[in-house]
């Protein structure tokens with residue numbers, strides 16, 4: 001311990017920042033050297049569940065007082081990070097008081113995550129209207145299950161914000177969302193999870209500098225309720241959409257810098273969406289398409305790594321479309337990720353062999369391989385035409401009873417690449 005005590009304050013504070021707060025406070029008992037250090041720690045995480053582990057009897061009230069005292073005693077002129085992880089019964093009042101204590105401390109990261117027992121339940125914790133005024137220095141803001149309120153007298157403005165995460169929130173309406181985002185001019189990273197009670201029907205993202213965008217939906221929305229995303233983000237490099245509602249997605253401007261995208265939806269709006277992704281190097285696709293996808297000019301010249309899920313009825317059309325239009329593809333992964341549809345797709349061998357099979361495809365990986373008729377036909381087609389194939393990795397679906405037979409069949413398929421190995425996982 002003595003050797004550690006000789007380290008400079010700055011280093012000790014950094015070590016303390018990584019420790020659970022309840023232990024940090026205990027370090028004041030070590031020696032005089034440590035007496036006040038705990039009050040200078042620059043990153044504070046108050047995780048109710050961690051505290052509960054130490055003290056099962058801990059009531060909300062006791063915890064709340066503890067946090068309040070800690071924050072008022074805390075002396076560091078700047079706090080790098082302040083994180084609260086709480087359960088759903090939390091009163092708004094407590095958070096307002098805690099945040100008050102952290103005001104004017106050049107806070108860079110604020111995280112407030114409230115867990116809710118059921119995902120459809122409405123968020124309950126209301127955030128202070130003055131959030132943006134008091135925390136102008138924020139670079140990262142992550143919120144979960146909280147309520148944002150509009151205040152005409154104190155408009156939102158986050159001049160330094162780079163990363164914003166809004167999960168299962170409640171908003172004062174569509175217009176507020178647009179206003180909130182437009183008040184974050186430097187935002188680069190946005191995560192949004194919509195929930196049925198969020199009071200938003202069209203979530204509009206219009207951000208010039210945005211590089212990474214994740215849009216997800218949770219819970220079930222009642223039928224007929226409109227919802228959708230409108231995206232205008234010309235600098236976007238990463239896009240993830242995981243939307244299980246019956247909605248729409250409109251891209252307002254061309255996005256031509258996408259490097260990586262992952263799209264999973266139940267709606268065919270993706271048919272036009274995918275046409276905007278032709279600059280991607282990696283794609284993960286899970287949706288239905290009709291046979292005529294992107295008529296003009298969307299060749300995926302840069303695409304090296306492609307994942308397609310095999311559960312939607314039209315996955316074979318999507319696969320063939322992508323193979324035909326991805327001349328430099330090296331890695332193809334097929335996997336099952338959603339509930340299977342009843343209708344089976346039918347395989348019709350392509351009249352011409354996709355260029356990537358002849359020239360570039362090195363690996364085929366198949367997760368949850370079921371060995372159905374069309375599955376076998378696809379593997380046979382790729383083995384027969386894949387002149388550069390090095391490895392075919394097959395992971396049979398765990399519930400299959402005929403694994404051995406299924407895998408044995410594959411070894412007899414004709415291979416064009418003499419060095420191709422079939423690996424069973």
Ligand SMILES: *[C@@H]1O[C@H](CO)[C@@H](O)[C@H](O)[C@H]1NC(C)=O
Nearest residue numbers: 170171172173174175199200
């Ligand atoms: C929901 O949004 C509308 C505007 O779209 C607004 O008038 C209304 O007050 C909001 N409801 C709640 C509970 O915030």
